[in-house]
Amino acid sequence: MLPTIAREGDAVVMIDQRKLPAAEVYVRCKTAAEVARAIKTMVIRGAPAIGVAAAMGIALGIRKSKATGTQRLAAEFYKICEQMAATRPTAVNLFWAIDRMKRAFAKAVEEGGSVDQIKDRLDGEAQAIHDEDVASCRAMGAYGSEVVPADARILTHCNAGALATAGYGTALGVIRGAIEAGKKVAVFADETRPFLQGARLTAWELIRDGIPTTVITDNMSGALMRQGRVDLVVVGADRIAANGDTANKIGTYSVAVLAREHRIPFYVAAPLSTIDLQCPDGSRIPIEERNRREVTHVGGSQVAPDGALVWNPAFDVTPHHFIAGIITERGIFRPPYIDSLKVAFA
Ligand code: MRU
Numbered sequence: 001m002l003p004t005i006a007r008e009g010d011a012v013v014m015i016d017q018r019k020l021p022a023a024e025v026y027v028r029c030k031t032a033a034e035v036a037r038a039i040k041t042m043v044i045r046g047a048p049a050i051g052v053a054a055a056m057g058i059a060l061g062i063r064k065s066k067a068t069g070t071q072r073l074a075a076e077f078y079k080i081c082e083q084m085a086a087t088r089p090t091a092v093n094l095f096w097a098i099d100r101m102k103r104a105f106a107k108a109v110e111e112g113g114s115v116d117q118i119k120d121r122l123d124g125e126a127q128a129i130h131d132e133d134v135a136s137c138r139a140m141g142a143y144g145s146e147v148v149p150a151d152a153r154i155l156t157h158c159n160a161g162a163l164a165t166a167g168y169g170t171a172l173g174v175i176r177g178a179i180e181a182g183k184k185v186a187v188f189a190d191e192t193r194p195f196l197q198g199a200r201l202t203a204w205e206l207i208r209d210g211i212p213t214t215v216i217t218d219n220m221s222g223a224l225m226r227q228g229r230v231d232l233v234v235v236g237a238d239r240i241a242a243n244g245d246t247a248n249k250i251g252t253y254s255v256a257v258l259a260r261e262h263r264i265p266f267y268v269a270a271p272l273s274t275i276d277l278q279c280p281d282g283s284r285i286p287i288e289e290r291n292r293r294e295v296t297h298v299g300g301s302q303v304a305p306d307g308a309l310v311w312n313p314a315f316d317v318t319p320h321h322f323i324a325g326i327i328t329e330r331g332i333f334r335p336p337y338i339d340s341l342k343v344a345f346a
Contacts, residue, residue: 003055004049004163007127010064012056014044017163019200021204026154032061032080039087039094042195045275046164047238049134051093054084055126058101063119073115077105086190089286090247092239092276097129112295130166136271137168141177144234144327148178148185152231155188157223159201159250160236160269170269171234172202174327176277186212188230192249193218194294194312218251225262233259234327237270244320244337245282246270256322268318269327273320275341290314 005014011028012035016216027043029035035057038044042284044053061080067073081098088094104125108118148154154175158164161172168176178185187206192198199215206213216224223231233255239247246252246268259266279285292310304310324333326341333340 004165004167005044005052005130005162006184007056007060007123010060012060014038014053014054015163016043017045017201018042019201020163023063026030029060031064032057032083035060036083037295039084042255045195045197046092046159046161047093047236048137048165048170048271049163050088050091051097051273052130052133054087055097055101055129056096057084058098059119059122059126059299065115065119067115070109070115070118073118074105074109088288090238090281091274092307093164093271093273096273100129101125110192121265122297133166133228133271133273134168136273137165137170137173138177139329140170140269140271141168141173141175141180143177143331144174144267145177145181145183147232147265147267147325147327147332148181148183149231151184152178153186153188153229155190155224155233155255156202157233157235157255158192159205159251161196161202161205163201163205164236169205170236170271170327172206174234174267174269175206176209180213187214188221188224189213189215190251190255191215191217192251194298196298199250218254221255222258225264230259230262230264232265233266234269235267236337237268237274238266239279239285239313240270240275240326240341241279241285242277242338242341243281243282244326244335244341245285246318246320246322246323246326247282247285247287247315248318250316253316253318256318260322265324266318266322267325267327267332268323271329272344275326275328275344277341277345282319285315285317287316288314
């Protein structure tokens with residue numbers, strides 16, 4: 001399986017997603033600050049993968065601490081947590097993973113653990129977050145395959161695959177699950193401007209797995225649907241509010257509106273760690289705005305003139321009424337999400 005991120009001794013190692021598909025390069029982060037920078041600059045991206053990276057970064061930072069007492073260690077621990085929390089605001093998996101690490105730390109201290117025992121506990125928790133994410137993706141794949149027709153043409157947006165998780169993927173996990181269940185699947189990957197996660201990453205990992213993949217530019221999905229060439233849309237999520245409103249990569253909302261117009265089922269696949277019951281609806285989800293250069297340039301080439309104003313939101317919110325179902329590791333939840341998502345956590 002594709003190694004998105006792993007702890008290797010005194011480093012957290014991740015495949016550099018900015019360089020794919022041209023080069024397969026691995027980045028070795030030797031400090032928590034380097035992991036935080038890797039998240040911010042999108043060496044690693046995708047909501048679950050960001051959470052795993054933050055957890056591993058925290059464990060690494062504490063492993064390297066020279067503190068001899070718990071109090072000093074705690075001060076360093078909370079500082080590193082703050083550093084991780086300041087990387088990207090939208091994916092709630094980041095904050096979920098940091099909270100899990102905080103609970104693990106508090107429990108180890110409460111039990112009177114030594115500095116070394118606390119370090120071991122944090123390493124173990126980060127690895128558990130990693131391993132549970134892979135298991136969740138596989139469960140999502142098995143549940144999600146039920147909504148995939150026997151011979152399906154599936155459109156997806158951004159990259160919600162092995163690269164965006166600890167492995168296997170959420171939306172792409174559903175595709176992998178359907179294929180494992182014996183279904184025939186062909187994928188349309190939106191290129192996903194401006195960072196091109198669809199063209200660069202989704203196409204790369206699906207083709208690597210031998211899954212037929214057609215890359216289209218973002219403005220082609222309407223015409224494709226109108227020609228009757230899409231049976232199903234499956235996307236991932238960065239944060240799902242209590243009422244089912246879903247933040248995902250910019251452009252997802254447009255795809256959902258088009259899918260509704262053409263009566264194509266639109267599904268979201270995400271682990272429970274992406275569901276934020278504290279957030280009542282999509283209007284309360286913080287949307288990250290990124291650097292203007294991502295829009296004015298493609299690779300090294302400038303495509304918009306100097307002086308042009310730029311708006312570059314990294315995500316948009318798809319209102320819950322466009323979503324046919326939310327595929328999780330606990331099954332597929334249906335509208336009204338305000339009730340069904342609570343059951344998911346029961
Ligand atoms: O900006 P990115 O690349 O981190 O955005 C990623 C997405 O929007 C994904 O669809 C989402 O995180 C789900 S990943 C399983």
